[in-house]
Amino acid sequence: MQVDTVRQEPGAALGTAARHDELRRPWRRRLPLLPALVFTVLLTQIPFLMNIWYSLTDWTIVPPSSRRYIGLDNYGDLPNDQFFRDAAWVTVVMTVSAVLASLVLGTLLAVLLDRKFFGRGVARTLLITPFLIMPVVAGLIWKNQMFSGLYGVVNWVTARVGMDSIEFVSRYPLGSIVVVLVWQWTPFMMLIMLAGLQSQPAEVLEAAKVDGASGFGTFRQLTLPHLRPYMELGTLLGTIYLIQVFDHVAVMTGGGPDSTNIPYFVYQRSIGGGWEFGKASAYSIVVVVASIIVATIALRVLSRLLRGEEIA
Amino acid sequence: MASVQFASATRLYPGTHHPAVSQLDLEIRDGELMVLVGPSGSGKSTALRMVAGLEPLDEGAIFIGDRDVSGVRPRDRDIAMVFQNYALYPQLTVAENMGFALKQHKVPKEERVARVREVARVLDLEPFLDRKPKHLSGGQRQRVAMGRAIVREPQVYLMDEPLSNLDAKLRVQTRAELAELQARLAVTTVYVTHDQVEAMTMGHRVAVLREGVLQQSDTPYALYHEPANLFVAGFIGSPAMNLFPCPSGQPIGVGGCALDVDTGVTSHLASFGGDRVVVGFRPEAVRVGEGPVAAHIRTVEDLGSEAFVHVAFDHEGEMVFAVSKMPAPFKGVTGDPIDVRFAGTVHVFDPAGARIASGAARCAT
Amino acid sequence: MARSAGAQLGVGERRSVNVVTGVVAWFAALLFFFPVFWMILSSFKEEQDANTSPKLFFSPTLDRYSDVTETSTGLLSFCEAFFNSFWVVTVSTVVVLLLAIPAAYALAIRPVPKWRDVLFFFISTKFLPVVASILPLWILAREFDLLNTRLVLMILYTGMNLPLAVWMLRSFFQEIPRELIEAAEIDGAGLRGQLASVILPIAVPGIAATALLCVIFAWNEYFYAVQLNPADGSTIPIWVTTNISTRGNFLAKLSAASVLASVPVVLAGWLAQKRMIRGLSMGAIK
Numbered sequence: 001m002q003v004d005t006v007r008q009e010p011g012a013a014l015g016t017a018a019r020h021d022e023l024r025r026p027w028r029r030r031l032p033l034l035p036a037l038v039f040t041v042l043l044t045q046i047p048f049l050m051n052i053w054y055s056l057t058d059w060t061i062v063p064p065s066s067r068r069y070i071g072l073d074n075y076g077d078l079p080n081d082q083f084f085r086d087a088a089w090v091t092v093v094m095t096v097s098a099v100l101a102s103l104v105l106g107t108l109l110a111v112l113l114d115r116k117f118f119g120r121g122v123a124r125t126l127l128i129t130p131f132l133i134m135p136v137v138a139g140l141i142w143k144n145q146m147f148s149g150l151y152g153v154v155n156w157v158t159a160r161v162g163m164d165s166i167e168f169v170s171r172y173p174l175g176s177i178v179v180v181l182v183w184q185w186t187p188f189m190m191l192i193m194l195a196g197l198q199s200q201p202a203e204v205l206e207a208a209k210v211d212g213a214s215g216f217g218t219f220r221q222l223t224l225p226h227l228r229p230y231m232e233l234g235t236l237l238g239t240i241y242l243i244q245v246f247d248h249v250a251v252m253t254g255g256g257p258d259s260t261n262i263p264y265f266v267y268q269r270s271i272g273g274g275w276e277f278g279k280a281s282a283y284s285i286v287v288v289v290a291s292i293i294v295a296t297i298a299l300r301v302l303s304r305l306l307r308g309e310e311i312a
Numbered sequence: 313m314a315s316v317q318f319a320s321a322t323r324l325y326p327g328t329h330h331p332a333v334s335q336l337d338l339e340i341r342d343g344e345l346m347v348l349v350g351p352s353g354s355g356k357s358t359a360l361r362m363v364a365g366l367e368p369l370d371e372g373a374i375f376i377g378d379r380d381v382s383g384v385r386p387r388d389r390d391i392a393m394v395f396q397n398y399a400l401y402p403q404l405t406v407a408e409n410m411g412f413a414l415k416q417h418k419v420p421k422e423e424r425v426a427r428v429r430e431v432a433r434v435l436d437l438e439p440f441l442d443r444k445p446k447h448l449s450g451g452q453r454q455r456v457a458m459g460r461a462i463v464r465e466p467q468v469y470l471m472d473e474p475l476s477n478l479d480a481k482l483r484v485q486t487r488a489e490l491a492e493l494q495a496r497l498a499v500t501t502v503y504v505t506h507d508q509v510e511a512m513t514m515g516h517r518v519a520v521l522r523e524g525v526l527q528q529s530d531t532p533y534a535l536y537h538e539p540a541n542l543f544v545a546g547f548i549g550s551p552a553m554n555l556f557p558c559p560s561g562q563p564i565g566v567g568g569c570a571l572d573v574d575t576g577v578t579s580h581l582a583s584f585g586g587d588r589v590v591v592g593f594r595p596e597a598v599r600v601g602e603g604p605v606a607a608h609i610r611t612v613e614d615l616g617s618e619a620f621v622h623v624a625f626d627h628e629g630e631m632v633f634a635v636s637k638m639p640a641p642f643k644g645v646t647g648d649p650i651d652v653r654f655a656g657t658v659h660v661f662d663p664a665g666a667r668i669a670s671g672a673a674r675c676a677t
Numbered sequence: 678m679a680r681s682a683g684a685q686l687g688v689g690e691r692r693s694v695n696v697v698t699g700v701v702a703w704f705a706a707l708l709f710f711f712p713v714f715w716m717i718l719s720s721f722k723e724e725q726d727a728n729t730s731p732k733l734f735f736s737p738t739l740d741r742y743s744d745v746t747e748t749s750t751g752l753l754s755f756c757e758a759f760f761n762s763f764w765v766v767t768v769s770t771v772v773v774l775l776l777a778i779p780a781a782y783a784l785a786i787r788p789v790p791k792w793r794d795v796l797f798f799f800i801s802t803k804f805l806p807v808v809a810s811i812l813p814l815w816i817l818a819r820e821f822d823l824l825n826t827r828l829v830l831m832i833l834y835t836g837m838n839l840p841l842a843v844w845m846l847r848s849f850f851q852e853i854p855r856e857l858i859e860a861a862e863i864d865g866a867g868l869r870g871q872l873a874s875v876i877l878p879i880a881v882p883g884i885a886a887t888a889l890l891c892v893i894f895a896w897n898e899y900f901y902a903v904q905l906n907p908a909d910g911s912t913i914p915i916w917v918t919t920n921i922s923t924r925g926n927f928l929a930k931l932s933a934a935s936v937l938a939s940v941p942v943v944l945a946g947w948l949a950q951k952r953m954i955r956g957l958s959m960g961a962i963k
Contacts, residue, residue: 035776037795039836050813109705112701115694120699126710134914134939135899136918145719198954203399207393207401209387210364213412217416225403267811271812280812292804383689
């Protein structure tokens with residue numbers, strides 16, 4: 001029986017030779033990326049560069065100044081600026097506690113919601129609602145209706161237990177804000193962790209059952225390691241958004257020594273009444289640089305996420 | 313070591329009408345390798361998972377030894393399972409995977425390490441003990457899954473199509489190793505596969521399932537030579553048995569040739585009431601070359617050691633196909649006219665499926 | 678093989694475990710929902726009922742809703758604000774998807790070299806505090822005569838959500854089996870063809886999840902809106918805050934306004950939550 005070897009035309013299977021040639025050119029690959037990239041570069045880098053320029057001047061509106069170039073003087077003043085240091089500290093505390101608390105709570109809730117029970121869908125619907133509420137609305141509700149010394153529900157509850165009425169927002173400004181942040185961001189973490197739980201192969205859990213692991217043992221030894229990339233994603237996204245918190249601070253405490261974080265501080269110094277644009281810009285640049293440093297350190301974590309390690 | 317028994321075990325998935333496993337009565341003896349085989353949807357995996365405790369029973373009971381384990385948690389049943397996709401713990405090393413169950417049962421570390429090491433040696437896994445599953449090949453992962461089960465020294469092994477993800481050559485090799493291992497360890501094993509070759513070569517006994525119902529459980533020899541019904545006859549043996557419907561009046565004939573059958577068959581046929589039967593010949597009972605049936609060759613599969621000749625001939629006014637097993641090399645190509653005769657064991661079934669009789673037969677020339 | 682939602686009761690497991698789980702979960706759900714419930718309740722109260730110690734029972738009224746939605750000249754009306762928000766959010770989300778889908782293609786399916794750096798760049802644009810960029814943006818907006826327009830918000834919200842969308846869509850696209858793309862290519866499909874016939878149909882849950890997140894963030898955005906659009910282009914978040922007054926009680930009115938402001942996004946979130954979870958588990962992590 002004769003066997004014919006089939007001669008293959010290079011690239012024939014992929015259509016015309018011309019198309020194949022085009023695909024080789026690297027800029028063709030980049031083309032789909034360009035609209036988004038160009039848009040983002042224009043929209044973010046131009047203001048960024050402008051900020052750098054302003055930070056090198058002594059521009060103020062009140063009193064009006066001539067916007068002279070003063071080099072790095074604004075940056076030199078920074079380390080001595082107690083208010084900036086306070087704001088930085090508040091930012092760190094606010095962000096870390098909100099991210100951690102919402103991550104832990106979100107994981108717990110995800111574990112609960114992963115089991116079947118009566119009305120689970122409705123429960124989950126109720127649980128995600130805080131994330132959908134406008135931050136300004138959330139701040140206002142909590143300040144006026146939950147935490148209020150006079151009308152607040154929380155005080156109504158604690159009064160039943162015999163405690164005195166506390167005006168939470170004035171007594172614990174940072175804490176109050178963090179509570180609202182955790183209230184709003186726990187559902188977000190919960191959704192991510194639920195996705196993580198549901199992506200765990202059922203077979204592995206069954207093998208653990210057969211091998212003798214208890215429910216808690218399985219969770220600790222198998223599920224938690226599996227959830228790690230999800231926790232990392234939640235932490236990354238949560239941190240990015242929570243560092244920028246502004247609405248809650250503006251609406252609940254309006255600043256004040258214990259609850260001003262960097263975004264609000266910059267606002268205060270610039271268009272919020274300080275009108276010291278030069279200095280404010282310098283603060284922002286410092287924050288950007290610090291964030292990039294932190295993110296580069298965390299890049300190892302990012303790379304692992306991006307490299308897409310396959311879970312066997 | 314223990315026996316496993318299904319007693320009218322039934323599993324009906326909520327929302328379905330047809331049970332996945334229906335009134336299964338099956339006993340697996342201590343130390344035996346019982347293969348559950350059947351096409352997809354036959355319920356074989358479900359039955360296995362019921363023994364594991366991963367599927368609940370809706371009716372009936374399951375015994376391991378003398379113990380009714382129907383309501384017992386998987387981890388309290390003293391069983392080990394090899395999953396189809398291996399289900400290795402992704403974040404643990406090979407050694408940790410294999411030692412996982414021992415750790416859950418609080419086996420002291422030294423003993424654990426020693427047992428894992430020993431099993432790793434037997435399975436040639438020692439170089440991989442510190443690797444994670446994602447860095448292993450398919451064959452290596454399969455062995456880790458086996459090792460994880462073996463190290464536990466359970467009463468029963470459960471295996472859910474453990475070889476189906478291996479390439480063909482590795483599968484044949486591992487099949488033999490598995491059978492040898494099981495014989496050496498002499499632990500009761502329930503083994504599920506859809507591959508009837510695996511079933512026939514590995515099982516001490518084989519249980520054929522179809523749509524949740526047990527068709528026949530017997531030794532491979534009995535399944536092959538004494539199939540209980542049409543389904544088993546057609547499922548076991550490759551290529552499948554050739555089946556021809558024909559009238560039940562004697563003498564029965566295929567393709568125009570009357571068959572000389574032995575007296576056992578004749579008497580059973582005589583007492584059979586219906587007027588149609590199905591006649592079956594395995595490929596080795598169909599000979600081509602000379603014979604009373606005129607046919608032509610459809611195709612020849614020459615495997616080197618033997619040849620399967622696919623032929624077509626006229627039977628009761630219609631063109632039917634048959635496969636003949638002939639010694640290789642075979643001279644003949646597609647389209648050639650050829651003569652066919654039947655000589656060997658004949659199986660006669662009633663059209664509803666039950667076997668009426670089997671015996672020696674040949675064409676009466 | 679991912680599992681379906683929710684662990685079933687296993688053999689030999691006590692039913693009480695599920696009951697306890699259910700009780701705790703419901704307790705948490707009610708606790709989390711309570712502030713929203715209270716807000717809804719307050720919106721039906723008279724001001725004097727809202728501004729005293731918490732009352733569960735009162736005679737409900739719809740007056741607050743009519744109070745906040747009545748149009749008075751010079752003041753931003755609910756309809757106007759809703760209209761503005763609707764347009765701004767819809768357009769910006771559509772534009773985000775139009776930009777992000779090809780970009781994700783270029784990062785996932787036919788990756789450009791240095792795609793990791795590109796991705797990091799996108800995320801890094803979120804490191805500049807929004808409050809800092811407001812000044813240059815305000816100046817630029819004034820230059821281009823965009824202050825007090827919907828357009829400036831559309832542009833800004835697109836930029837705000839684009840990094841997140843690119844990130845999420847990229848990982849969803851990564852989940853698509855290579856063979857399907859290759860089959861489409863062999864059949865002669867270019868970028869548009871592949872997108873239409875293979876990528877988009879499979880990635881719909883992921884795209885829906887991304888779009889929903891973009892809608893949530895854009896609808897609720899307050900800072901850019903209030904700084905750049907104090908008057909005509911105002912959006913819902915601004916409208917809500919106009920209901921706070923320094924004279925007289927306003928809690929009930931504020932609650933009514935908040936309820937109205939939240940309804941669209943809350944409904945969207947409720948309807949799409951299953952898709953969100955499926956989308957997230959499909960490949961927000963890879």
